[in-house]
Amino acid sequence: MILRITYYISNTNQSAGGKTKKLHVRIYEYQSGFYKHLSIVHISSVLRMSAQLYKKNDAYSTSSGQLPDKMTIFQECLQQFNLSPVNAKKCRQLLAKLLRLLYHGEKFPSSESTTLFFSISKLFQHKDLSLRQMVYLTIKELSATSQDILMVTSSIMKDIQGGDLIYKPNAIRTLANVLDASTVSASERLFKNCLVDRNPIVSSAALISSYKLLPIAKDVVKRFTNETLETIQSLKQFPSNQFQLHEYYGSATTNLPSTSYMYQYHALGLLYHLRNHDKMALMKLITSLSDGSSLKNSLSIIQLIRYINKILSDDKSLITHLFPILSGFLKHKSDMVEIEACKTLIDLQHLINESDFMNIITTLQKLLSVPRTSTRFAAIRLINKISIKNPEKIIVVNLELESLINDSNRSISTLAITTLLKTMGAGTINDTGGEGVDRLIGKMTSLMDEITEDFKIVIIEAIENLALKFPSKHKRLVSFLTDLLRDEGSLELKSTIVDALFDLIKFLPDEGAKKLILMNLCEFIEDCEFTELSVRILHLLGDEGPNTSNPSYYIRHIYNRLVLENSIIRSSAVIALAKFAIVCGGDVSKNIEVLLNRCLNDVDDEVRDRASVSLNFIHNSRKDLIINEFQYDLGALEGKLTHYLNEAAFDNSFDINEVGVISSEELKSIDYNRKLTKLDSTSFAESSANERDAEDLTTNGKGGDDSNNDVANALLKQQEYAQQLSAIPEFESYGKLSSSSPASYLTEKENEFVVTAVKHFFIESQKLVVQYNITNTLNHLVIQDVSVIAQPDNELYTEDLIISLENLQPEQTGTVYVSFSTPNIDDEELLVAFGNTLSYTNKEIIDEKGNIDETDEGWSEEYQIEDLEVLAGDFVHPLYNSNFTAVYEQLSFEESAVVSLKNTKTLEIGVEKLLKQLNMMPLDGSEYVPSDSTSHTLKLFGKDVWGTKVGALVKLASAGGKVVAKVSVKSENDKVAKLVAESIN
Amino acid sequence: MAPNIGLYTISATLILDNEGERLYAKYYRESESHQYQTLSQQLQFEKNLFSKINKLHQDIILYDNHLITYKQTNDIILITVAPLNENESLVYSLTNNLNEALNILLDSTFDKITVLEKYDLVSLCVDECIDDGIILEIDPAILVSRVTNPPTASNVSNDLNIHIDLSERGLFNALSFASKKLGEKLQQGL
Known part of the structure; x- marks a missing residue:
């Protein structure tokens, strides 16, 4: 604005005197029409003039797409709306211009906005319907930035009661924006009447207005529950003149809908918030609405499906009642309903049995071949989601997927390819899989010429993933990559290929593959x-x-x-x-x-x-x-250096030996894990790289991926623990921390007290420190003198000391340490289980500040929590090795055992359990269990805390819902082999 | 991610021209959104999005952690922005139907100049379709029926009750009326 003033002044300086005079006359004219609340009359008038000038220079400014001037519109509005009689056509055009400014992102300062707001409210007196509708929209948009908007409440309410049907819904919706918490109750009666109105549009408007009022007046809206319920069940129809506004429909009223049933959707949406505390009422509502034809509108059915999803995520036992309803929606005339049903069922797939799951796949298969892009996109997104955890389940749709590779929508073809690569991966274990990979690569080679680079990068990453998971297929995949390397390409593309090849060299067990890649790189x-x-x-x-x-x-x-x-x-x-x-x-x-x-x-x-x-x-x-034979643990190095600098004790030199050293083998293990996790996530992050979705998908999984991340961060975590423990004087003499387990829950996560335990081993000094983290979730109790009584079932463990917790406030977490002396590896028995009991004194909080009564002695209580086991996994770190067979052969001592795994129904669960128990690294892709197989071999490798290597070959077989494991453990130390073999159960 | 159980479904409705300039932009519940609170964030998002979708008729993409559906006709793009986990088919239907409704309202000339000339119809139509992120109506015929035409003429002519329609359609009507009358006369004469 200021700029324009200067422009004006210079302009007048240059221009002829006559013109300036003329402009002055204009000012006078307009000044007589001004209102007193314009505090800076003079500047406004200057602006006015400049705007006038500006407009003259560009007569077609609005129609050529240029934005109308903000000040001009402001002034014109004030002038036009105060005329008598009001020119309806002109006013509506002005309002449209004003809206255009608002929707373009222009904002009026609060005082100007308020002025506008009230000058517009003058138009309430005009009878023209079309102008009134526009007025309501403008008022709604301005209400956010204006003050004293409550003033118009009564005008609006008058319109709702007696106004024309055309603008009545607009009035209702505007009212919700104008009301505040104190005035809602005054309009309660009005809302109730509108909720049950025969006109669906009026009813909808009242419903969503109530919905918008929820945050400010929940108690008032709660009183609408009965009316809302009634609305869902009732049939509301348009009045006969609904379609008479526009000639487009002319007299052809027969094909026009008599109602849209949108009010059902809005009522359901509102009702959830009124009823969400009452599960039984929700269940009743769902069952009454799900039979047949009570819900006519697709959106309301989607809403119902989301209700079901919500209820099931809180209470899984209801699946038997609710599943038939959901599966009924798998066949529906509207594809958005089908998609919503599939989405929900896939979220709940752990509750569904195999054959029911196939029904979902069939629906998705059908949706893959519809002409509507959005539907195909939705379907393939879901299929891709399934493929992350259960690629074998979607092999049936491979044909459809292959035809989607050339889809015109690039997101779809990307998803098709990444999904196919996954299912191919699952297929290679079968004999037919080999052909599939060849055919797919053939298809992609032909595709490569036509696609953009970032898309190529996605494919390269997917190929790398495949080669890593299924080393036997490397030849074809490596030649695909090297061919691509020879083609023209940007640095980014080539870097991706080289990265992929580097990783393959690092992690492929086959010497031949390594040679092949190295030679290709030499050529490159x-x-x-x-x-x-x-x-x-x-x-x-x-x-x-x-x-x-x-x-x-x-x-x-x-x-x-x-x-x-x-x-x-x-x-x-x-x-x-x-x-x-x-x-x-x-x-x-x-x-x-x-x-x-x-x-x-x-x-x-x-x-x-x-x-x-x-x-x-x-x-x-x-x-x-x-x-470089080894590398320093960079995270730890950084921590130590920061610590050194903070202490500022520069007389002593920094001791590099304190920093943990990672051998190149260990580094590889970490890289390998990180790689697999990353590849898993990037391949389903889709071309647009939406990481949130990826994260979301991983966390939706069974938690297997979390453990991978844990391994990658374990070193950093242990460093943290070491620092915490060394700060406690009692543990100072224990020396270097050898290993810390991940935290395990000893209670349910919803209990009054939530306890997690971490085991810290000091092998050199033969000590075990168990760290109990206790969270007090009760908000009215303070607990004092908290300690944990841990009873070992192995006599070789003797308790040294307990560091108990004096005071634990509500919603806080405290730590209790219990220290034990442990037996050595050469002793009889190393494994142990601790029976744990939490003991504490209760004191009730008496005032709001959280103080407790000093005289209250409280009462002491004991609280049984779950046992804590020490397993072989606590003495082993996972270690990567690219050639398991050779290393395994070299290990001298062997111990074997045959165990029937407890509580294990499938091979997959068995593998997961073993990985957790033994804390060893699965090699050669053996952690992936092919579908439908009844036996599987798991290759595990690790290094124990005494520095020797351990390998385990586990043959798993499943029969009749039981899994039996034949374990052969080899180690450089016979005790360790025995220890590992024994701890499997 | 749990599906959205509330009614707030749509994050933004945009109409951009063929250079990515906004003609209509409404971000719903701005203060609640994490990404597009300020005007500059919004403009940046629109600019990047436009370069992603312009002239590529893909209907639906994922971009910047949002589900985007769009329709490009003539020199404008109608875009609907929704959360990532929203029902794709639902959001696309909405875009498609809104597009159809606007097409009807603007006499099948859905282009930049018409949008700006009849901005009142456009903004009313979008408002009848989506209010504050809540889907109000999805059927194009009903959407059209809810939008009022501008007042036909200025007050003065209304008062005098002289109404001569000089538009193309008006002339056409006059012509057909004349030919009908002529036909009748001729029949009577025969």
């Missing part, structure tokens, strides 16, 4: 335009190349880089060569020395420096300085 850097990628590949060649059968092949390729490339690539090639020299030794080393000597004459400083440093290391055989 011969003609690579991206320095960044060349450097990364050279680094990888240096790490992996020396351990292959023919290192000289790679040396040749690396040397070519030294001759042909820029200095950055040359310097990394130098380091890569040095690695070959130090690992291979012998002739190779001598030859490389010759090559490196030549580099001493390189034009670039960095290359010369690196060459001479490398030569020096090679001469002195300082292998440790060239090759």
Whole structure:
């Protein structure tokens, strides 16, 4: 605005005197029409003038799409609405312009908005229906920014009582925006009458107005319950003149709907909030509405399905009553109802048996081939969701999925591909799966030319995922990736491919695959335009190349880089060569020395420096300085350094030995886990990368993914625990913390007191500290002298001390530590179970500040909580190894056992349970159980806290609802093998 | 994610022109939404979204943690934004039906200039369809029947009760009336 003023002034300075005069006359005219509440008359008049000028210059401003001037509209509104008689047509146009400003995002300051609001309210006196409808809409939009809006309440209420049917619904809906908590009750009678009105539109308007009033006046709206119920059941029809406003429908009233039943939807939506505390009433409502034809409107049926979903998520036992209703909606004339039913049933799939589940798939299958894009999209989204956990269940729709790969909607084709890759994965275990993968890859190769890059990236990630999960298929997949690498592409695309290949090298067990990929990468850097990628590949060649059968092949390729490339690539090639020299030794080393000597004459400083440093290391055989055998735990390092800086005790030097070291093997385990989790989530995050959905899907799963994340973060967590424990003087002498278990619940999560336990082992000093985290969920009680009595069933465990909790306020969490001396690995029995009892003194809170009566002695109570077991898993860390069979063979001591797993009905559950109990890493993709099979082999690997390796080969067989496991455990220590074998149950 | 049990279904309704400029933009319950509270956030969202969907007739995509359905006709796009877990078919039907209703109201010329000229019809129609994020009506015929036409002429001519319709349709009506009368006369003459 200010800008425009200056523009005006300069304009008048330049313009001829006559024109300026003319403008002055205009001011006078308008000033006589002004109102006193415009505090800055003078500035407004200047603005007015500038706007006038502005408008003159651009006569077609509004129709050519330019926004009308805010000030002009404001002034014009004030003027027009106060005329007598009011020009209805002009006013409606003005209101439209005003709305256009509002819907464009312009905001009027509160005082101006209020002025407008009241000048518009003058139009209530005009009889024109179309103007009145517009007035209500404008008032509704302005009500948020205006003050004293309650003033119009009585005018609106008058209209609702006696106004024309055309604007009556608008009036009702506007009323909800104008009312505040204190005035709602005055309009109660009015709302009730409208709720039961015969006209569906009036009824709907009253329903949603009540709904909008819920947050400010719940008690008043609650009194509408009966009227709302009545509305659902009743039949309301339009009056005969409903369609007479527009010539478009002319006299053809026969095909027009006589009612839309939308009021049923609105009534149901409102009713949930009035009844949600009363489960029985909701159940009754659902059963009465679900039979046949009481609900006519698709939206209201969707609402009903959501009710059912809500009820079932609170009380699963009702599924037997409610399932028939839901499955009835799987066949409905409206596809939105079918989709909603499928959605809900998939959410509840753990409650549904196999054959019922197939009904859902059949419905989805049908929906996949409808012409409407949105329906196909919804269906494939759901199928993709199923495929994450149960790919085998959707193999039947593979044909439909394949035809969707070329769908015009890109999201659909992306989802089709990622889903197919998953089902193919499940299929490879069967004999027919191989063909499927080949056919799919063939299809995608042809597709690759037509699609955009970010879509290609999605596919590459999916392929990598497949290769990781099903190593036997790697050849075809690797060649697909390397072909793609040779094609034209941006850095981002190529990086993705190289990343994928790197991961495959790291994690594929097959030596042949490694060689194949390395050779392809060598070829790639011969003609690579991206320095960044060349450097990364050279680094990888240096790490992996020396351990292959023919290192000289790679040396040749690396040397070519030294001759042909820029200095950055040359310097990394130098380091890569040095690695070959130090690992291979012998002739190779001598030859490389010759090559490196030549580099001493390189034009670039960095290359010369690196060459001479490398030569020096090679001469002195300082292998440790060239090759990284281990890495510091970076999270822990950061923590320690921050701690060191905060303490500011710089007299003592920082001790790097305190930081945990991760061997390259352990690092691989963490990477592997992270990779699998990430791939799982990205492949269903869809091309638009909606991470929230992905998260949502993972948490919807069985929690298997959570444990993966736990492993990745375990080191960080343990670091935290170590810090907490070392802060407690009693535990100072215990030394280094060896392992901490994840927290396990010893109570139900809804109990008065929620207790979780974490086991901390100090192997060197033979101590176990159990950390009990106790949450007091009672809001009227303070508990004092809280401790846990833990009874070990193994005599070798003796209790040392308890650190109890003095006081636990409501809604707070406190910690009790119990410390034990433990037996060693060489002792008889290492496993133990603790019987736990919580003991405390109750004191009631007497005032609002949470104080307790000092004289009250309270009463002491004991509270039985669940047992805590120490399992083999507490002594083992998962460890990754790419060649399980070879490592397993090398382990010397073997122990075997045959166990029937308790409470285990399927192989899947068995595998999950074993992973939890043993805390070992599943290898070669053996954690995925193929569908329909009755036996499965699980390969597990880990490292115990005493530093020896443990491998376990578990053969599982299921028969008649029971799962039997034949366990062979091999270890470098016979006691450990025995321990692991024994702890399976 | 639990499905939305309330009636608040739609996050925003937008009409953009062929350059991504907003003609109509209504974000429902702005203060409750986490992402699009300020005008600049909204404009940024519209700009990015427009580049994603312009001239690609895909009807439905997921974008920025929202479910987006849209219809592009002539030089404008009608967009409905809903939460991610909303029923796709429902939201698309809404967009489609609203599009149809606007088409009828604007005499099948659903383009930028007409939208701006008859902005009163457009804003009333959207308001009759979605109020504050609640779906009020979904049937296009009923939507149309709820929107009032602007007052036909200014007060003055109404008062004098002289009403000569000079539009195309008016002339057409006059012509057909004349031919009918002529036919009758001729028949009588025969």
